Amino acid sequence: MHGSRSRFLTIMISLGMAFFYIPMILLVIYSFNYSKLVPVWGGWSTRWYKVLFESADVWNAVSLSLKIAFVNATFATILGTLSALAMVRFGRFKGRTLFGGMLVAPLVMPEIITGLSLLVLFISMQQLFGWPSERGFTTITIAHITFSLAYVAVTVQARLTGMGEDLEEAAADLGAKPFKVLTAITLPRLTPALASGWLLAFTLSLDDLVIASFVTGPGANTLPILIFSRIRLGLRPDINALATMIILTVAVCVALAALIMYRQHKRDLLDQQMAKRGDS
Amino acid sequence: MTSVPDNMPNDKQVSIGKRLSRMAQSNWRAIIVFIPYVWLLLFFLLPFFIVAKISLAELQISSPPFSDMIEWTDSGIMTIRLVFDNYLYIISDNLYFDTYVNSLKISVTSTILCLLFGYPIAYGIVRSGPTVKPLLLFAIILPFWTSFLLRVYAWMGLLSDQGTINNLLIRLGIIDDPIRMLYTEFAVYVGIVYTYMPFMILPLYANMEKLDISLNEAAADLGSRPTNTFFKVTLPLTIPGIIAGSLLVFIPATGEYVIPDLLGGGNVQMIGRVLYNEFARNTDWPVAASVAIVLLFLLVLPIIVFQYYQGKASERS
Numbered sequence: 001m002h003g004s005r006s007r008f009l010t011i012m013i014s015l016g017m018a019f020f021y022i023p024m025i026l027l028v029i030y031s032f033n034y035s036k037l038v039p040v041w042g043g044w045s046t047r048w049y050k051v052l053f054e055s056a057d058v059w060n061a062v063s064l065s066l067k068i069a070f071v072n073a074t075f076a077t078i079l080g081t082l083s084a085l086a087m088v089r090f091g092r093f094k095g096r097t098l099f100g101g102m103l104v105a106p107l108v109m110p111e112i113i114t115g116l117s118l119l120v121l122f123i124s125m126q127q128l129f130g131w132p133s134e135r136g137f138t139t140i141t142i143a144h145i146t147f148s149l150a151y152v153a154v155t156v157q158a159r160l161t162g163m164g165e166d167l168e169e170a171a172a173d174l175g176a177k178p179f180k181v182l183t184a185i186t187l188p189r190l191t192p193a194l195a196s197g198w199l200l201a202f203t204l205s206l207d208d209l210v211i212a213s214f215v216t217g218p219g220a221n222t223l224p225i226l227i228f229s230r231i232r233l234g235l236r237p238d239i240n241a242l243a244t245m246i247i248l249t250v251a252v253c254v255a256l257a258a259l260i261m262y263r264q265h266k267r268d269l270l271d272q273q274m275a276k277r278g279d280s
Numbered sequence: 281m282t283s284v285p286d287n288m289p290n291d292k293q294v295s296i297g298k299r300l301s302r303m304a305q306s307n308w309r310a311i312i313v314f315i316p317y318v319w320l321l322l323f324f325l326l327p328f329f330i331v332a333k334i335s336l337a338e339l340q341i342s343s344p345p346f347s348d349m350i351e352w353t354d355s356g357i358m359t360i361r362l363v364f365d366n367y368l369y370i371i372s373d374n375l376y377f378d379t380y381v382n383s384l385k386i387s388v389t390s391t392i393l394c395l396l397f398g399y400p401i402a403y404g405i406v407r408s409g410p411t412v413k414p415l416l417l418f419a420i421i422l423p424f425w426t427s428f429l430l431r432v433y434a435w436m437g438l439l440s441d442q443g444t445i446n447n448l449l450i451r452l453g454i455i456d457d458p459i460r461m462l463y464t465e466f467a468v469y470v471g472i473v474y475t476y477m478p479f480m481i482l483p484l485y486a487n488m489e490k491l492d493i494s495l496n497e498a499a500a501d502l503g504s505r506p507t508n509t510f511f512k513v514t515l516p517l518t519i520p521g522i523i524a525g526s527l528l529v530f531i532p533a534t535g536e537y538v539i540p541d542l543l544g545g546g547n548v549q550m551i552g553r554v555l556y557n558e559f560a561r562n563t564d565w566p567v568a569a570s571v572a573i574v575l576l577f578l579l580v581l582p583i584i585v586f587q588y589y590q591g592k593a594s595e596r597s
Binding site: 005006009012013016023027030039040079103105106107108113118121143145146206209224227228234247250253 | 308309312313315316317319320321323324325326327328330331334344397400401403404405407408416419420422423424425426427428429430431433434435436437438440442443444447474477506527528531532534535536537538541542552555556559565568569572575576579582583586587590591
């Protein structure tokens, strides 16, 4: 199905891309607007970036969000990988259907329900055991791990089914114990999926507003909570500046990741060519 | 690797270490399943039961603000109180009923809109050349990595009374006074379609990518026109992708809170917003919990269908 695109499809793609990207481009342009009223153009200026960098609230929120995202991504990758191994490599076990259901449900569950239910859980736990004594970093991180691990599990499951069991079987035939096979063969081969799972969990955590709003306590504002409380009342030029900074950061990270993947791809091609030459 | 170093301090430690490692060797599979299983039972499944319990309680002025389900009378008899008043209240109150209907209307319509625009985009990407295809796919995935909240915010700037669209239309002389777009149902539709479109396109793309072009060629050889071939061959084969994409848009859109709040203002009632307000502003937890349980019941069937297709897809690949 290559290169046989009709004019209708080309038009739809162009419209789609315009629809996706024009709002973001305008968001960036208006961040350089001098005027306090966002849509009224008052000439180019970087004054809102200065306002942004001098705001302690913003920096506190950024630092809290990054901390949560980092811890969340690490735990979600571990738990998600364990879940994926159980689902793909362990055959049938007791309670597999329930486990599979609990792994897929967070992907589609409305955030508002997840948020509400986790909050009532934390409050019940606090009454019964006195823990968590206050809501904030810990409760948000636990909530994020719970839905992030499902995304990691899907990513790792896809890779596990895709790479087959040939090498594992070969290692077992050569006398490797199952645990050794797991640590020496399966996990190293999963590295790319683990990396993308970690990144996905990191981003999901940085992006979450609704669940964090439910399970946070007084004083613990993540970046989305801070942004939301400001834009509820209307457009704000400093939020445009913040949005631009976020878009810029994402763009740089994505470009770096693409570069690394491209280099890896080229090295793989080179290896394959060398291997071919070696054969002949 | 398995040999024990001979300079171990004493025999007892060695045996404990050995026993532990033997336990890990034989039970590691159980441990691997156990950890995430317990996590999900505790932090995903159990909370729903607590919400269900609260939905059957009464509002009380206490902390937390609801009555206990189990009470002990003076004579030591346990009584269980289930209060169905919250559900009766939701069903009899027009506000809630209308809000559920309105949420479903908005999410169904948005899903159809996403399908109508997303389908040709996904099909176009599949049909693109090998150099353009990964770039287009990348362009669809990229918004995922930027903030959802800021993508909604971008539309506030476009749709407001003095926003970019109104400015442009006035300058072009098409209208004299700004059209009210922000804080209307129209804005909510735009917001949902904008933010959820990739969830429609990606499953469709994954499904279409596997289609066999020779089927289309065979149909053409037998004299079928392209439109006819599309409706008789391509469309039926992409139904799994359509179902997966539609559910990925429909289910979260029904409970959406941020978009109706930011783009709909107070003018668009959706159940996610009502739930949040009931909970945060009125602090009526029993009613909020009942609203959540009813929403879950509305979505349970689509969620099961989605799980079924997800399971089938992972078995096939």
